[in-house]
Amino acid sequence: MRIKNSVVVITGAASGIGRATALRFARRHVSLVLASRRLEALESLVAECTALGSRAIAVPTDTSEHDAVQELASRAVEEFGRIDVWVNNAAVSFFSPFLEVPLRDFERVIDVNLMGYVYGARAALERMQDQGAGVLVNVASIVGEVPQPYTSAYSVSKAAVRALGVSLRSELMLDRKKHIHVCTVLPPTIDTPFFHHAANYTGRRAVAMPPVYTPDRVAKAIMGVVEAPTREVAVGRIGRSMVRQHRLMPGRLEKVMAHQVEHTHLSRKEAAEDSSGNLYGPSLDPADARVTGGWSGRRRTAQRTIMGTALLGAGVGAVVFAEPLKAAAPVLAKRAAALGRAVVGNA
Structure with missing residues (x-):
């Protein structure tokens, strides 16, 4: 579809992917309706988008509340006359063994990440x-x-979001609604503040698991599916590779993912106190209202992509040849780091 002069609603717009997406759309002079629980963060984003040539309004919204999401849609229509693009993006998460996470927290993740998308879709x-x-x-x-x-609840919610997209596309096809599209975007690890304020009951600090991509990489993918609607898009070479390999050999790749999370997603050096994070209220740290989370996504994308490729290949090989991934990882990491320095140095 034609993006210029369109009306775009974005949830979870205060930081990370949502903020990057708003700024990318703002450069195309659209009308933006920006939603999040953080009014001050939204107001600063409105100022940035306006400076880039777009009209924008801030609508504080808790997407887990149906009435609040309906009000968001109504504000968009009242202000700009229609809704051309709606980006469901608001999400929360926890890090915890399944048997230790409070059920209330599990339900909250589902309420925001799944029901929030259902409310937005409706x-x-x-x-x-x-x-x-x-x-x-x-x-x-x-x-x-x-x-x-x-991250059981987060994983469940994101799998459900994919299924929701398939179901909605099927209904639109049956109703012959050829000009209404539902697109699903699958980001890998992204350099956002997300990991700083997730709930955590592991006793270990959550960090961004390599390879880390920039939020703008996802924003570009979102804009791409709007311009040329596509049913589903995985972001990044590693992301696309993981999707393909999981469909070919799910058991093997699941072992790789488990090892990756255990060894690179939860710090072995830094402890973390039990916390419900931002599940029930927005983060009050101004640093969390940014596009990036300080995980050096742009500078280290080349190095971390090589690292991820090496670990992914080694993980699959480890299952085939019964070689423990844990033993192979340090050597691969050393080699990947050297290759990464060479790539960055020649960039």
């Missing part, structure tokens, strides 16, 4: 049905294809 599609056109983008995750340990 609000958007109701308006798009009346208009006869529109694009709904659901931001899921690679873990919706390859679930990981310690």
